[in-house]
Amino acid sequence: MAKSHAHGAAFRSVLRLFALFGHPVRVVIFQRLARVPMTASELAQSLPISRTAVVQHLKLLEAARLVDASPDGRKRVYRIRPKGLIPLERWVRLYLDEAIPDGHRTKS
Numbered sequence: 001m002a003k004s005h006a007h008g009a010a011f012r013s014v015l016r017l018f019a020l021f022g023h024p025v026r027v028v029i030f031q032r033l034a035r036v037p038m039t040a041s042e043l044a045q046s047l048p049i050s051r052t053a054v055v056q057h058l059k060l061l062e063a064a065r066l067v068d069a070s071p072d073g074r075k076r077v078y079r080i081r082p083k084g085l086i087p088l089e090r091w092v093r094l095y096l097d098e099a100i101p102d103g104h105r106t107k108s
Contacts, residue, residue, distance in 0.1 A: 013087040037079035
């Protein structure tokens, strides 16, 4: 039963990540932050939404532990937190391990 509960909790965290990345703006924000840390204002300059909307998306990503923010004077600089993707990686790996024969796997 404990294993089932742990599996259920892990699956729920994967579903939360899918839901977060289900919004295209959050995907773009995450991709841009993966290239270079930025402030909300810097992100908003190249997005079709307001700075306030960008901040709302960043708060959701931060709550999901996908991004971190550090103070820089009066600004907050956001950067991705790759460890936040670990639940998704583990979930995908379950299916890859079943689908790919041992001799054909690449080392990661």
